Structures are given as C-alpha cells and as structure tokens.
C-alpha cells in the first residue's frame with residue numbers, strides 16, 4: 001500500500017482507521033476524466049500512464065475509489 005496516503009472518504013472499500021488509504025496503489029486524475037473507465041478498451045485512448053495538468057487540487061479525483069457494499 002502507498003505509505004502516507006491520507007484520505008477522508010470513509011465509505012471507500014480501501015479506507016482505514018486514521019484516514020489511512022489501504023489500497024496497493026491509487027490512480028488520481030483530473031475531474032475532466034472522472035468518468036473514464038481505465039479497465040475498458042473504450043477508455044478514450046487514455047491509459048493509467050497518460051499525463052494531464054490540474055490548476056488546483058479541487059479539480060482532481062481518485063479513480064481507485066470503490067464504494068463499500
């Protein structure tokens with residue numbers, strides 16, 4: 001798991017006590033690509049290794065988020 005990744009999204013499967021993210025890795029992207037499904041071959045040519053720029057932190061999102069069931 002990535003060390004030192006703090007997250008407040010407590011309804012995520014990977015969230016742990018102390019606001020610790022317990023995912024092995026996370027994928028963060030810009031909000032503009034928030035609906036991209038990287039597991040799909042129809043991801044619009046975007047892969048997890050593409051690059052973007054964000055003007056501020058509020059325009060970024062975690063794609064690894066998975067709601068608890």
Ligand code: SF4
Nearest residue numbers: 007012021062064065
């Ligand atoms: S996967 Fe993303 S949303 Fe889920 S706990 Fe980790 S950083 Fe937060």
